[in-house]
Amino acid sequence: MAPAAERVTIETPVHDEPENLPDPLPEPSVDDLQLEKVLGALADPLRLTIVRKLMLESENYDHTCGWFGFDRPKSSLTHHFKALRQAGLIRQRQYGLERRSRVRTEDLNQRFPGLLDLVTAWHEV
Amino acid sequence: MAPAAERVTIETPVHDEPENLPDPLPEPSVDDLQLEKVLGALADPLRLTIVRKLMLESENYDHTCGWFGFDRPKSSLTHHFKALRQAGLIRQRQYGLERRSRVRTEDLNQRFPGLLDLVTAWHEV
DNA sequence: TGCTTAGTTCGAGAAAACTCGAACTTAGCA
DNA sequence: TGCTAAGTTCGAGTTTTCTCGAACTAAGCA
Structure with a gap:
C-alpha cells in the first residue's frame, strides 16, 4: 500500500x-x-463461488475467468462476471485479451461492513 | 445435539x-x-423493507401484513411474505384469520452473523 | 344467519434472469 | 501473414420471478 509518490x-x-x-x-x-x-x-x-474464491485464493493478483476453472460456456461466464461488476462486487481490468477481476473489498467493507465475511464464511456446496 | 446449557x-x-x-x-x-x-x-x-421494519419497529410483537401499510394487492403481499418465510427470514404464525410475522433473529444471527446488521443499516429509498 | 375482514390459492401476462451456441474481436506470436 | 487464445456481443429458448385480478376460505361478530 506504499504510495508511489514520484510519478503522480x-x-x-x-x-x-x-x-x-x-x-x-x-x-x-x-x-x-x-x-x-x-x-x-x-x-x-x-457468483458466490467467484467472489469467495477471489477473496480466499487470489493472493493479491487479479484473475481471469479461465483461472476459476469453471466448466461452463464462455458466454455464460461473461454474463455472470458482468453481473458481479455491474452490481459493484468486482472490478475488472483489461490486459490485452484477458479481463482480470478482483473483489472491491475496500468499497464493500466501507458501504456494507460484514457482507464479505458472510461470503467467506459460506461453505461450499 | 449440542451439549445442553450446563454452564449457563x-x-x-x-x-x-x-x-x-x-x-x-x-x-x-x-x-x-x-x-x-x-x-x-x-x-x-x-422484502428488505419488510424485514427492516419488523426489526426496527416491531417492539416484540409479531405483525400482520396489514400493519406495514403497503399499497399493494393482497396477493402480492402473500407472495413476498411467503418468499421471506421459505428463505427462512421470517417466521409466521396464524392467529385466527391473521397471519403474523417476525424476523428469525436468533437463527439468522447464528447462521449468518452480521447479515441482519446490513438490513438495519439499509437506508430507505 | 349473513356480513366483514384478513388473508389464501389459482392463473395468466409481463418482465427478468439463466443458459448456451454461433459468430465476432483483438492481442500476441510464430 | 495467418493461427490461436481469451474473451465479447447477439439472439433464442427456457426458466424464474413479479404483479395482480378473481374467486375462495375461515374467524369473529351483530
Missing part, C-alpha cells in the same frame, strides 16, 4: 496501486452501490 | 415467550438455511 502529477487521481493499471471497466461508484443489487448478485451459487 | 448460570431461559403460540407455518430449519436463498430473498426492496 497534480491532476491525476491518487492511486496507491501499482503503476499503469488499465482503467477499470465501467462500474458503479462506491456511493452508488445498492444493497439490493449487491445481494441479488450474490444470490447465485456460481 | 442463572440466566432466564432464552424464550420468555407467552405460552400457547400457534405453530409456525412450514419453514426451513436453522441448519437448512442457505445463504444464496437468504440473499435472494433480500434482493428486493419491498
